[in-house]
Amino acid sequence: MGIYISRPFLFxxxxxxxxxxxxxxxxxxxxxxxxxxxxxxxxxKCPYCGADTVFVDDSIxxxxxxxxxxxxxxxxxxxxxxxxxxxxxxxxxxxxNKELREYKKVVHSIVDNFWRDGIMTRxxxxxxxxKQMQMPEEEAHVAMFDVEQCQKAIRIFEENKELxxxxxxxxxxxxxxxxxxxxxxxxxxxxECEFMFKMKNMLAKGITPTKSQQYYxxxxxxxxxxxxxxxxxxxxxx
Ligand SMILES: [Zn+2]
Numbered sequence: 001m002g003i004y005i006s007r008p009f010l011f012x013x014x015x016x017x018x019x020x021x022x023x024x025x026x027x028x029x030x031x032x033x034x035x036x037x038x039x040x041x042x043x044x045k046c047p048y049c050g051a052d053t054v055f056v057d058d059s060i061x062x063x064x065x066x067x068x069x070x071x072x073x074x075x076x077x078x079x080x081x082x083x084x085x086x087x088x089x090x091x092x093x094x095x096x097n098k099e100l101r102e103y104k105k106v107v108h109s110i111v112d113n114f115w116r117d118g119i120m121t122r123x124x125x126x127x128x129x130x131k132q133m134q135m136p137e138e139e140a141h142v143a144m145f146d147v148e149q150c151q152k153a154i155r156i157f158e159e160n161k162e163l164x165x166x167x168x169x170x171x172x173x174x175x176x177x178x179x180x181x182x183x184x185x186x187x188x189x190x191x192e193c194e195f196m197f198k199m200k201n202m203l204a205k206g207i208t209p210t211k212s213q214q215y216y217x218x219x220x221x222x223x224x225x226x227x228x229x230x231x232x233x234x235x236x237x238x
Pocket of ligand 1: 072074
């Protein structure tokens with residue numbers, strides 16, 4: 001019985017997902033990611049050994065296919081490669097070797113927290129990141145970072161207490177914090193909650209918290225989100 005009831009629902013859910021996917025693809029193809037010409041593809045070189053690259057399925061590297069990549073012709077001696085924007089032959093950034101790929105993973109795990117749970121949009125985050133890193137917006141994408149820029153991003157977003165979070169994002173952060181605090185009262189630290197309440201009221205009066213207050217607010221927020229994730233999904237990651 002259950003199967004007959006659940007199937008139409010699943011079908012529509014799947015259809016919706018498919019539609020979203022193709023709209024996204026069309027958007028990507030249409031505006032931001034025009035396919036490269038044959039000549040442009042041939043101009044993509046390995047930044048480590050200077051060799052040409054080949055456009056191949058990534059199962060060569062991963063043993064399982066996830067999509068197409070540009071791979072250094074000297075593979076496996078040099079294993080630099082880069083993925084492409086879905087449905088195109090446009091590389092997501094520069095070719096990365098293992099060291100750089102590891103760095104990028106770390107940067108993503110830090111910075112994605114800023115936009116993934118909705119205190120700012122992805123676009124807002126990247127514009128803000130460009131400002132914090134003092135680089136042009138069109139270059140401020142983790143995929144385009146080299147090792148040095150990754151290290152800089154880690155310094156700024158993980159260790160630096162001088163973050164200047166946009167007011168709209170601060171507002172969203174407090175809104176989310178207190179929305180979750182109503183559901184997960186037992187997960188709140190007393191001191192944290194008091195501090196957050198003070199900051200929220202300050203902001204409501206039009207006073208922007210200092211940078212170190214922002215830093216601790218964000219820290220309190222992240223701690224609560226980590227506990228909520230743990231309870232709701234059994235997931236230790238924030
Ligand atoms: Zn190479």
